[in-house]
Amino acid sequence: MSAGLGWGGIVRLGLVQTALGAIVVLTTSVMNRVMVVEYALPAMLPGILVALKDVLQLSRPRVGYGSDVGGRRTPWIVGGMAVLALGGVVAAVGTAMMEGARAAGIAVAVLGFLLIGLGVGAAGTTLLVLLARLVDEARRPAAASIVWMMMIAGFAITAGVAGHFLDPYSPQRLVLVSATVSVLAMAVTLLAVRGVEPAGGAALARSAGRAVAPRFSEALAEVWQEPHARRFTVFVLVSMLAYSAQDLILEPFAGRVFGMTPGQSTQLSGAQHGGVLLGMLLVALSGSLLKGSRGPQLRSWTVGGCLGSAAALLCIAFGASLAPAWPLRLNVFLLGFANGVFAVSAIASMMALAGEGKAGRDGLRMGLWGAAQAIAMGLGVFLGTVAVDVAAHVLARPEAAYAAVFALEGLMFLVAAALGFAATAGDGARAMPRFGKVAMVDVFEGS
Numbered sequence: 221m222s223a224g225l226g227w228g229g230i231v232r233l234g235l236v237q238t239a240l241g242a243i244v245v246l247t248t249s250v251m252n253r254v255m256v257v258e259y260a261l262p263a264m265l266p267g268i269l270v271a272l273k274d275v276l277q278l279s280r281p282r283v284g285y286g287s288d289v290g291g292r293r294t295p296w297i298v299g300g301m302a303v304l305a306l307g308g309v310v311a312a313v314g315t316a317m318m319e320g321a322r323a324a325g326i327a328v329a330v331l332g333f334l335l336i337g338l339g340v341g342a343a344g345t346t347l348l349v350l351l352a353r354l355v356d357e358a359r360r361p362a363a364a365s366i367v368w369m370m371m372i373a374g375f376a377i378t379a380g381v382a383g384h385f386l387d388p389y390s391p392q393r394l395v396l397v398s399a400t401v402s403v404l405a406m407a408v409t410l411l412a413v414r415g416v417e418p419a420g421g422a423a424l425a426r427s428a429g430r431a432v433a434p435r436f437s438e439a440l441a442e443v444w445q446e447p448h449a450r451r452f453t454v455f456v457l458v459s460m461l462a463y464s465a466q467d468l469i470l471e472p473f474a475g476r477v478f479g480m481t482p483g484q485s486t487q488l489s490g491a492q493h494g495g496v497l498l499g500m501l502l503v504a505l506s507g508s509l510l511k512g513s514r515g516p517q518l519r520s521w522t523v524g525g526c527l528g529s530a531a532a533l534l535c536i537a538f539g540a541s542l543a544p545a546w547p548l549r550l551n552v553f554l555l556g557f558a559n560g561v562f563a564v565s566a567i568a569s570m571m572a573l574a575g576e577g578k579a580g581r582d583g584l585r586m587g588l589w590g591a592a593q594a595i596a597m598g599l600g601v602f603l604g605t606v607a608v609d610v611a612a613h614v615l616a617r618p619e620a621a622y623a624a625v626f627a628l629e630g631l632m633f634l635v636a637a638a639l640g641f642a643a644t645a646g647d648g649a650r651a652m653p654r655f656g657k658v659a660m661v662d663v664f665e666g667s
Contacts (some may be wrong), residue, residue, distance in 0.1 A: 274598030284587025304339025313588025525562025
């Protein structure tokens with residue numbers, strides 16, 4: 221039941237996503253770069269660590285279901301952010317320790333990334349559920365885009381500012397910067413959620429949940445039988461696999477092939493996230509999100525974002541052979557722009573689809589798609605780093621190895637474009653050309 225949360229309240233909740241993004245970006249940009257370049261560790265090490273973080277987010281469906289059947293969401297958000305903030309500090313300490321005590325540092329980093337995964341899953345899922353409960357249906361797509369753009373703003377601002385304070389690099393600087401970001405993120409979260417959730421709504425939700433709620437496994441099976449939920453899950457898996465595979469290899473690529481310093485490559489990440497933010501803003505201003513529908517315009521943005529991402533990745537692959545003359549910063553900005561168009565369009569479709577099907581399962585569907593995203597993110601970052609290591613061994617030249625992997629990611633986005641057309645069409649696969657349906661929907665659904 222919607223309580224008609226206004227735009228001010230939506231922006232306040234968006235600050236939670238900003239805080240969340242501020243902590244997470246340090247793990248995928250700074251710590252990843254330090255492990256691979258400064259400490260000369262295999263690229264698959266940060267890949268494994270990030271994969272561990274994402275595996276723990278498989279708890280999202282259960283968390284979302286719990287939010288459906290009762291209880292306050294605010295404690296989940298605050299508790300999740302506290303775990304996330306602690307994990308960010310522990311991960312930074314572990315990364316710093318790798319300089320002199322490699323095995324102990326890796327062990328501490330594992331603990332930190334596990335805490336990050338638990339915190340992101342708890343805070344992120346319940347935040348979306350709270351938005352779904354408090355925001356009027358007509359405003360939900362726009363609310364989702366605002367919240368997501370604020371998370372990307374957290375990425376961009378933190379990457380840029382952290383990059384400035386990290387040069388010249390030292391382990392002590394890394395820990396200090398990470399601890400400062402975590403403390404600020406926790407403070408912002410506490411201020412943002414204070415008084416937003418109505419006190420009486422939780423009791424009503426718990427009462428209704430006890431009256432009608434089946435077991436979690438039964439509810440999950442019911443949702444999975446819904447064609448739109450299953451089809452969108454497949455799209456999320458493939459598109460986010462393509463989206464995430466470049467996360468942990470872009471900054472090491474900038475360092476190894478283009479000779480950038482840790483601060484410069486971190487600022488490159490800031491440029492990418494700035495492009496993401498601009499892409500999201502463009503889609504939001506187009507008006508398609510404000511309509512709250514899955515119409516042709518929104519579908520065009522989703523598919524176009526996938527195609528643009530493919531083109532940008534293929535250009536990076538081509539530019540590797542021209543380093544350092546290739547305009548990498550511009551290319552990465554354009555990649556971020558296309559990623560932003562794709563991401564916010566997909567989120568708008570997610571908000572529109574979450575309420576379809578059996579009532580009272582919005583949180584479970586969100587959790588299911590969040591878990592699909594987590595699987596794809598974990599698998600993508602791991603496979604991306606493994607692919608670079610394998611390609612480097614086979615091709616013996618770093619620029620050729622990275623080019624091969626970026627080209628493969630571009631091809632994956634082409635597949636995602638076809639799946640996105642089917643997943644966001646009015647009648648799903650029936651709106652897709654027959655050859656596309658057979659190749660991209662029947663195969664993945666096993667029907």
